[in-house]
Amino acid sequence: MANGRVYRRTPEGTAAWQRQDPRVPLEYRRIVGLIDGDIHPDNLRARLSRFSLDETLELLDELVARGLLEAVEAAEHHDLDFTNSFGLADLRKAAG
Numbered sequence: 001m002a003n004g005r006v007y008r009r010t011p012e013g014t015a016a017w018q019r020q021d022p023r024v025p026l027e028y029r030r031i032v033g034l035i036d037g038d039i040h041p042d043n044l045r046a047r048l049s050r051f052s053l054d055e056t057l058e059l060l061d062e063l064v065a066r067g068l069l070e071a072v073e074a075a076e077h078h079d080l081d082f083t084n085s086f087g088l089a090d091l092r093k094a095a096g
Contacts, residue, residue: 004074007039007040008035008039024066032063034048
């Protein structure tokens with residue numbers, strides 16, 4: 001994972017997206033529109049293939065600074081590779 005944070009829209013971000021607020025740059029509105037619920041930068045990066053991971057993180061930081069997104073520490077349920085979801089014993093049992 002790129003970092004231990006996930007991002008979600010703020011009410012301001014949702015309003016800017018829904019109203020297509022011209023005071024918010026179009027690129028920012030497009031990115032905010034891609035975020036529905038909690039999203040990790042790696043998942044968002046897959047949708048923004050023209051940006052590097054560093055550029056994606058910079059965009060996310062800018063959107064947080066503008067109040068359109070919020071960053072929260074990723075919890076166990078945000079585990080992208082599911083490594084914390086099961087153990088070797090669980091795999092053996094399932095293969096059974």
